[in-house]
Every structure is written in C-alpha cells, then in structure tokens.
Amino acid sequence: MNNSRTNTVTEQLTRAGQVIEHESFAIIDAEVGPHPYAPEQWPVVRRMIHANADFEFNGLTEFHPQAVEAGVQALLRGGTPMVADVEMICSGLSAPRLAHFGVRTHHFIGDADVMATARAEDTTRAVQAMRKAQRLGLLDGALVGIGNAPTALIELVRLMRAGAARPALVIGMPVGFVSAAESKDLLAEVQDIPWIIVRGRKGGSTLVVAALHALLALAEARQQRVLLR
Numbered sequence: 001m002n003n004s005r006t007n008t009v010t011e012q013l014t015r016a017g018q019v020i021e022h023e024s025f026a027i028i029d030a031e032v033g034p035h036p037y038a039p040e041q042w043p044v045v046r047r048m049i050h051a052n053a054d055f056e057f058n059g060l061t062e063f064h065p066q067a068v069e070a071g072v073q074a075l076l077r078g079g080t081p082m083v084a085d086v087e088m089i090c091s092g093l094s095a096p097r098l099a100h101f102g103v104r105t106h107h108f109i110g111d112a113d114v115m116a117t118a119r120a121e122d123t124t125r126a127v128q129a130m131r132k133a134q135r136l137g138l139l140d141g142a143l144v145g146i147g148n149a150p151t152a153l154i155e156l157v158r159l160m161r162a163g164a165a166r167p168a169l170v171i172g173m174p175v176g177f178v179s180a181a182e183s184k185d186l187l188a189e190v191q192d193i194p195w196i197i198v199r200g201r202k203g204g205s206t207l208v209v210a211a212l213h214a215l216l217a218l219a220e221a222r223q224q225r226v227l228l229r
Contacts, residue, residue, distance in 0.1 A: 024050055032058050040068040044196065044214040051210035060199050062188065067169060068218065070194040074143055074168035075219035078102045081142045082212070083133045083167075084205075085109060085126055085152040085174070089145050092209035097216045108132045109149070126152035130159065139165035145212060147205035150174040150183035157186045160193055170195040171211050173203035 041063050048057045074080045079102040090105040108129040118125045126149030144167045146153045153172045159165035172187040174180045184197040
C-alpha cells in the first residue's frame with residue numbers, strides 16, 4: 001500500500017479539474033439541501049448524483065448500517081479483490097486509485113468456460129461468472145460490484161445465503177426491467193453482509209464506479225488523517 005502524503009488518489013490531477021469537481025459537489029449539496037443520509041453515507045450518494053446528474057438517487061440509494069465502514073476497512077486492509085459483473089466497471093475505475101490500495105479487479109462474464117457452462121446449463125453468463133469467482137475464492141472478503149446483470153446479484157445472494165460466499169461489501173445496482181428491482185430487494189434482506197443498493201429499476205455500471213470511487217476517497221482521507229497525527 002502506498003502511504004505517501006501526496007493526495008493523488010481522490011482528487012483531480014490539475015487545479016482546474018479540482019475546482020470543477022468541488023464546484024459540482026457544492027451545487028449538488030445546495031440543490032439537495034437536507035437529506036436523510038449519515039455523514040459517511042452522503043459522499044457516496046453525492047458522487048453517484050455527480051456521475052449521472054440525477055437527483056433521484058437522493059432517496060433511491062440505501063445502505064446497510066455497516067456498509068460504508070465495511071468498504072473503507074476493506075480498502076485500508078490492502079490487496080482486497082474487487083469482483084464485478086461486467087468489464088465496464090473494471091474499466092471505469094481509476095488505476096492509480098486501485099494501485100494505491102493494492103486492489104485488483106476481476107470479471108469473468110466474457111470467459112470461454114463461463115459462456116460454455118451457461119449454454120450447457122441454460123443459465124446466464126452472469127450467473128456462471130459469479131460461480132467462477134466463488135470457485136476461485138475471490139468473493140470472501142471482496143468488494144463486489146454489480147451494475148448490469150440482475151441474475152448475477154440473485155446468484156450472489158444465493159451463494160451468501162448458502163454460506164458459500166462472504167464479501168466485505170456488495171454494491172448491488174443492476175439496471176433493467178427484468179428482475180432488477182427484485183434482485184436488489186433480495187439483497188436488502190441480507191442482514192449479516194453489508195450492502196449498498198439503488199431501489200427500483202435504475203442502476204448501472206456508472207453508479208457502481210461512482211460508489212467505489214467515493215469509498216476510495218473516504219479510505220484515503222482516513223489514511224491521511226492517521227498519517228498526520
């Protein structure tokens with residue numbers, strides 16, 4: 001883990017970029033006004049709004065009580081795997097931010113064996129991708145981000161209920177019209193594993209990336225406070 005005091009993890013690399021980002025957050029804060037989120041939750045919701053310019057995520061976003069702390073602690077441990085349902089999430093994450101905490105990303109939906117098994121068992125590739133991640137031992141203690149495939153989230157919940165997977169945090173935000181809302185409702189019933197969800201049909205990989213970037217920012221801020229003591 002890089003313990004440098006230089007803040008290269010959470011900020012834009014130029015002053016102009018920093019000004020734009022900070023002004024955007026200030027606009028969101030002003031337009032939202034009072035909200036129901038805890039201080040540690042709001043940065044996640046705000047970054048999700050920032051990523052989509054959609055203020056409905058103020059209200060649609062819900063947190064398990066330990067969600068933010070679980071995500072921050074998983075990052076601070078260093079080397080935590082991040083398992084995604086689709087490549088888009090992995091591509092959208094900042095490589096320097098991930099490297100700072102030693103995070104490696106994984107996605108299997110395009111693997112040949114995943115596609116072959118999905119055809120043979122008449123399931124979706126997303127289901128088989130979660131099963132492959134479980135077989136490889138990548139789900140336990142992991143950050144799991146699901147933004148595209150409701151069947152991936154449904155399978156992950158099944159694995160968790162069976163005691164076959166215990167992620168550190170699940171960011172469950174699949175978008176769509178078939179089983180998307182229902183998959184998130186299932187995850188919200190889980191009490192012993194932290195989660196962040198968006199209720200209803202809305203979601204997407206962009207939101208998962210935004211939530212993960214917010215957690216990376218919170219983890220880096222925590223790290224900096226410790227270094228400055």
